[in-house]
Amino acid sequence: MGDFDNWKDKYLGYVDKVISYIPYRRVAEWKAFGLDPLPKVSKPEGILQRIKDLYAMLAIRLVFTFVSMLPVLVIGGALVLLYSIILFGIPLIFVAAALGIMVLSWILSPVFTLLYCLVEYAIAKLLGGKGDYNTHFNAAVASSLAAFSFELPLLAVYIPVAWLTFVPCLGYLMMFISFPISLLMMAIGLYGIYLRFICIRQLHDLTSGKSAAVVILPIVLIFILMLVLILLFYASIFAFMLSLPMAAAGAAVGAGAGGASP
Numbered sequence: 001m002g003d004f005d006n007w008k009d010k011y012l013g014y015v016d017k018v019i020s021y022i023p024y025r026r027v028a029e030w031k032a033f034g035l036d037p038l039p040k041v042s043k044p045e046g047i048l049q050r051i052k053d054l055y056a057m058l059a060i061r062l063v064f065t066f067v068s069m070l071p072v073l074v075i076g077g078a079l080v081l082l083y084s085i086i087l088f089g090i091p092l093i094f095v096a097a098a099l100g101i102m103v104l105s106w107i108l109s110p111v112f113t114l115l116y117c118l119v120e121y122a123i124a125k126l127l128g129g130k131g132d133y134n135t136h137f138n139a140a141v142a143s144s145l146a147a148f149s150f151e152l153p154l155l156a157v158y159i160p161v162a163w164l165t166f167v168p169c170l171g172y173l174m175m176f177i178s179f180p181i182s183l184l185m186m187a188i189g190l191y192g193i194y195l196r197f198i199c200i201r202q203l204h205d206l207t208s209g210k211s212a213a214v215v216i217l218p219i220v221l222i223f224i225l226m227l228v229l230i231l232l233f234y235a236s237i238f239a240f241m242l243s244l245p246m247a248a249a250g251a252a253v254g255a256g257a258g259g260a261s262p
Contacts, residue, residue: 014153024056027149034146034195037139041199044138051110054141057148058106064155068162113141116218120200124214129204139199147192154181154188 012031019027030053033040045053117137121129124136158181165174193215201211 011153015150018152018156019149022060022152024060026053026056027060027152030142030145031149033142034150034191037143037146037195037199038202040142041135041139041203044135045142047114047134047137050138050141051114053145054110054113057145058109061148061155062106064159068155068159071163071166116222117141119218119221120214123217124200124204124206124210127204127206127210127213129200129206129210129214131200131203131205135203136200139203140196143192143195143199146195147188150188150191151185154185157181 012035015031016028019031114137117140118133120140121133121136124131129136158178161174161178161181165171165178197211197215200206200214201208204211204214206214
């Protein structure tokens, strides 16, 4: 455990260093919640404050993503400009539509979080949970924010890795380096789920099994919903493609019958 504690303290030092460069000072509070969540569960922030925190988290992640993707954006921007000149601006329409969808999803993200937490809260109440929605929402969002704060050094390290991916002969090496970064991010994401679990267990006074059900069931429901939507999407495409030859055959029969008539 000594070596693990040393590595943990060193990594948390990196977290603090990255946080010191972020102007949104509440990020330090996100980290503090992740290290000691249970005493803070019964002292919830307001829902509007947590929505503001969500927007701040999305903005910070967007900055890291934008910087890491600068080579892609520069090369892709040049290609889009070339294609728009050749194809009279048609690609720009698709780019504008994609950007519009991204902006809309960014704006509506806290709304989706509110609804997701509402589903969690309903399941908790069905299982005998005692907490109120404000406390539940606060704990769930705070767990996600805490996990994000722990990801900050990895997001910073990924920037040069993403840039060097486009350097000849170094791209494959960077792929090997990015793999452990992805594993660490996944581990931090799992820790965020664990934070959610222990907070729900305390604030709703549920057993560990019921608390796990509150955390897992919404994920399963969303997975099933997405699967159904994907199947419906491909079924509609298949039906459309199947209707084309049938319509063509019907038109051919109609034309033949019209030509055969006196």
